[in-house]
Amino acid sequence: MNSNLHIGVFDSGVGGLSVLKALREELPDESFIYLADSANAPYGRRTPDQILALSMKNTEFLLEKNVKVVVVACNTATGIAINYLRKAFPLPFIGMEPAVKPAAAGSLTKRIGVLATSRTFEADHFNQTVSQYTDGIEVIVKVGEGLVELVEQGLADSPKTERLLAHYLNPLIEAGIDQLVLGCTHYPFLIPLIQKIIPENITIHDPAPAVARQTRRILEQNDGFVIGPKNLEDNFYSTGDRTILDSMINTIYG
Numbered sequence: 001m002n003s004n005l006h007i008g009v010f011d012s013g014v015g016g017l018s019v020l021k022a023l024r025e026e027l028p029d030e031s032f033i034y035l036a037d038s039a040n041a042p043y044g045r046r047t048p049d050q051i052l053a054l055s056m057k058n059t060e061f062l063l064e065k066n067v068k069v070v071v072v073a074c075n076t077a078t079g080i081a082i083n084y085l086r087k088a089f090p091l092p093f094i095g096m097e098p099a100v101k102p103a104a105a106g107s108l109t110k111r112i113g114v115l116a117t118s119r120t121f122e123a124d125h126f127n128q129t130v131s132q133y134t135d136g137i138e139v140i141v142k143v144g145e146g147l148v149e150l151v152e153q154g155l156a157d158s159p160k161t162e163r164l165l166a167h168y169l170n171p172l173i174e175a176g177i178d179q180l181v182l183g184c185t186h187y188p189f190l191i192p193l194i195q196k197i198i199p200e201n202i203t204i205h206d207p208a209p210a211v212a213r214q215t216r217r218i219l220e221q222n223d224g225f226v227i228g229p230k231n232l233e234d235n236f237y238s239t240g241d242r243t244i245l246d247s248m249i250n251t252i253y254g
Contacts, residue, residue: 001068001091001222006033006232007215008067010058013041013152014245015186016073019096019208021252023071026212029225031232033065038240042148043076044117044184051119055081059089065235068224069094071215075116075183079123092218096185098126099205101133103179106203111138113172116183118143126183140175142168144184151186154244162193169197181205189248 007027009020013036020034035058037043043051055077062070069092072078072085078095086093098120103112112134120126121141130139147168150161172180180202182188188206195204219225238245 001224003068003224003226004231005066005068006031006235008033008035008059008062008065008070009073010035010037010055010062010070010077011073011185012036012043012077013038013148013186013240014248015148015151015184015189017245017248017252018185018188018206019071019073019211022208022212023215026209026216027219029230030219031226031230032234033062033067034234034236035061036236036238036240036245038152038238038245040239041152042117043074044119044148046119048080048119051077051080052084055085056088059085061237063089063091067091069215069218071211072096073185073211075185076119076123079120079125082125092222094211094215094218095125096211097207097214098129098183099181099207099210100129100139103181103203103205104134104137107137107179109176109178110136111140111175111177112179112181113175113177114139114141114181114183115144115168115172115187116141117148118145120183140172140177142172144168144187147190148184148186151189152244154247156189157193161190162196165190165193166197169194173198173202177202179203179205182207
């Protein structure tokens with residue numbers, strides 16, 4: 001592995017910036033290329049074949065930019081496409097792991113909630129994780145229809161978003177969950193609103209830090225850490241309108 005190349009990151013839109021933020025905190029000397037496929041967001045409304053084709057195209061774009069690993073910062077793309085990507089391309093891929101395991105381990109009520117897109121719930125990756133780690137735990141799933149679009153529109157803190165979140169979260173609260181798994185990388189940007197709605201006893205699980213730690217492990221295993229101080233600029237690309245992407249980049253980078 002050429003250690004002095006960028007780390008590639010792609011998502012269906014701006015949601016993967018929540019993962020990039022964790023990556024930058026975990027790996028401050030590394031450089032990143034981020035691709036937001038905003039023209040095709042949200043992936044949750046697309047067919048598996050479409051999601052696979054888009055994920056292949058995103059990976060090819062990043063490879064043209066000379067990356068050493070690819071982080072699939074999208075739960076839907078991970079569930080549908082990551083096994084194909086690993087077979088098709090000769091470099092490591094890190095995907096999103098739904099934080100069901102720590103949620104199940106930390107639950108006292110034995111009820112955990114998962115908020116995600118419909119395609120994430122349909123993927124074998126999610127269902128295998130649930131089957132493996134939730135023995136004796138009731139997993140209550142809720143499709144967050146429309147939330148990705150609101151984040152993509154720059155409305156993550158709007159009253160409209162708060163009302164929609166309350167519509168999805170109140171049934172989970174009433175069911176007695178004490179753990180909430182965010183199963184889409186757009187959803188961490190909604191945490192301030194989520195905290196206004198849910199009781200204090202409910203723990204929110206954002207998988208991004210675990211993905212960042214796994215990326216560190218993959219680099220370590222492949223002698224992939226950058227040599228010396230950071231020597232490349234981070235670069236950002238979008239297949240759609242960059243307005244929201246640029247605004248959120250400015251927020252993350254201060």
